[in-house]
Amino acid sequence: MIEDEIRAILKSLLEKSKAKQIEWSSFGETPYDDDYVVSFPKSSVNVFRSHGVIGATIMNSVGTVVGSISSDENESDAEMLKELFESAREQVFRIDETLEDLKRALASKQVIARPSAAPITEDDIPF
């Protein structure tokens, strides 16, 4: 069954995503709330969240959907899809990296953001 193959592919994708061995991207213009894509030479995988439901689709070389699964259709897929979605989202927005940077900066005893001696005025901006 194609769904079983899709599950196997998505599990492999999740492992690679967790290991940061694939590059997710976000198009910013989709009908869904959150939408992430990873492209391969002749196929792509799209994971998205819409109204609380997480789905994943596999597209062929012309961008036509050839198979999909979603968290509301099969309970056992929900956890894997959630992990995949979070991993893609984390990578696109660099959430861990950003939080780590903030934690490191705040843990430092050095002065991090010294207030400017004189406030910037309109004359300081050359345009």
Added chain:
Amino acid sequence: METLRLIWAWVQNNSSGLSILLSLAGFAFLWLQTRKARTAAEAARMATERALRAISDSDTISDLATIKSGMKGVQVALHGGRYETALLQSQSLRETLDQLRSRRGFGTDERGSRIQSMVTFFGKLQDALERRLAEPEFQVSVRPANRKLSDYTSEVSVWMEEMRFLRGGSSND
């Protein structure tokens, strides 16, 4: 007369050796001619291959120009709220982009992945546009879509330059 008689006698005595020498000379001449002909045929074949490659590259450059212009067309259509036009152009772009995969210089995995990224983007954009046409209250965020289209247009421009000036005349790939 005496001299001629002596020469004739020498020829008669050494006729087999002379035959061999003449045969060798004939063979050498024939070999040289064949080599010349083969070199000319090889040169003609290479020239034909170069010409075919140049024609194929011209087609690719033309297709890239069509893609670039199509992407700009989608940007203009989105900006003007002409969603049906943008939808039709997106479909056409998906097909033309897919055809690039078989062209010289576009067979690598890296290039394939970039083409796939564009094809997927247009597929997703079509989804959004179809939904907009079916549900007029659904809003299409034009700015992020146009920003992505600008990125892709720049990338296609780089490919065009590469085909025109870097790959032109190269026998690689």
